[in-house]
Amino acid sequence: MSALEPADEARLADAYRRCEAITRAQAANFFYGIWLLTGERRRAMCAVYAFARRIDDIGDGELAREEKLRRLEGEARALAAIVPAGADALQGAGSAATATAAAASVLAANRSTATAKATDKATDPVMIALADAHRRFLLPPDALSELIEGVRMDIMGVTYEQFDELVPYCRRVAGAIGRACLAIFGLREGARGDAGEAERLADDLGVALQLTNILRDVREDAVNGRVYLPAEDLRRFGLLADGGGVNGERAAVLLAALDDPLQAERLAALVRFEAARARMWFERGLALTRMLDRRSAACVLAMAGIYRRLLARIEAHPQEAARRRTSLPAREKAWVAVRGALGVRA
Numbered sequence: 001m002s003a004l005e006p007a008d009e010a011r012l013a014d015a016y017r018r019c020e021a022i023t024r025a026q027a028a029n030f031f032y033g034i035w036l037l038t039g040e041r042r043r044a045m046c047a048v049y050a051f052a053r054r055i056d057d058i059g060d061g062e063l064a065r066e067e068k069l070r071r072l073e074g075e076a077r078a079l080a081a082i083v084p085a086g087a088d089a090l091q092g093a094g095s096a097a098t099a100t101a102a103a104a105s106v107l108a109a110n111r112s113t114a115t116a117k118a119t120d121k122a123t124d125p126v127m128i129a130l131a132d133a134h135r136r137f138l139l140p141p142d143a144l145s146e147l148i149e150g151v152r153m154d155i156m157g158v159t160y161e162q163f164d165e166l167v168p169y170c171r172r173v174a175g176a177i178g179r180a181c182l183a184i185f186g187l188r189e190g191a192r193g194d195a196g197e198a199e200r201l202a203d204d205l206g207v208a209l210q211l212t213n214i215l216r217d218v219r220e221d222a223v224n225g226r227v228y229l230p231a232e233d234l235r236r237f238g239l240l241a242d243g244g245g246v247n248g249e250r251a252a253v254l255l256a257a258l259d260d261p262l263q264a265e266r267l268a269a270l271v272r273f274e275a276a277r278a279r280m281w282f283e284r285g286l287a288l289t290r291m292l293d294r295r296s297a298a299c300v301l302a303m304a305g306i307y308r309r310l311l312a313r314i315e316a317h318p319q320e321a322a323r324r325r326t327s328l329p330a331r332e333k334a335w336v337a338v339r340g341a342l343g344v345r346a
Contacts, residue, residue: 033302175206205285271318302340
């Protein structure tokens with residue numbers, strides 16, 4: 001690893017501090033797990049989170065659709081600028097299990113060049129930190145690009161008829177981040193031959209987290225004209241007539257159901273059904289912890305544990321969860337993080 005000039009070191013340190021500040025202020029559920037990691041991994045996770053937060057904010061903002069798409073394209077170009085030459089070899093390989101040693105060598109040879117460009121020329125602290133995180137941990141460029149494509153789906157108002165159509169979206173906006181985090185965690189000595197399986201489990205865990213987000217934000221999303229719950233499930237529980245319409249029509253139907261006591265039990269049954277589905281994805285994804293070192297596993301247990309408790313609360317009180325956003329108090333999150341540090345599921 002080549003040394004940076006003092007000015008570059010100061011700029012990089014400031015960039016990481018900015019990313020850590022963003023994470024501390026906005027990562028209400030992930031903060032507790034991230035802070036269980038060692039310093040270098042923690043900083044890299046904050047860089048990934050800060051980038052993901054920026055992309056999400058573009059999608060959730062109040063700008064016109066065309067402006068949102070333009071900004072996403074700008075972020076995609078900025079991301080491409082910090083991916084070193086030769087990354088396409090790994091991107092085409094599809095997983096860490098099939099990436100060749102030669103391609104990894106190409107990446108390693110270009111790491112210092114990519115960081116020098118980022119620290120010498122970039123003024124964006126998030127991209128400076130992300131470039132350095134990529135240099136240190138070889139973040140999978142396709143994963144971060146998939147996040148942008150997932151948010152693009154939001155902006156374009158993509159609807160989901162069946163659950164199998166929702167899964168790819170969940171993999172893009174959450175599973176892809178799980179795969180980026182896996183690069184930072186690394187695998188313990190005895191699990192390195194199962195890198196492909198680890199990626200699949202990280203992806204599964206991301207799906208579980210996103211399903212929980214969807215249930216937590218049902219009302220908020222409907223107010224904003226979005227419905228992620230598959231139309232076939234809305235019909236199954238008598239909340240949607242045949243056809244289903246576009247997002248706006250589904251959102252109006254769902255908002256009416258949220259405020260209709262006669263349909264409250266139908267909606268509660270739907271929430272319980274989706275929560276049970278999310279629990280299955282958690283059970284699969286949490287097998288990843290057996291493949292990580294102690295501190296990385298603790299981080300995953302803490303983050304997933306907070307979401308599992310959030311999901312349990314939603315499942316236990318589905319009507320209340322449908323009326324307002326469910327959250328956990330800070331002391332409960334801290335308790336879950338302590339259990340994660342001890343290697344215990346919460």
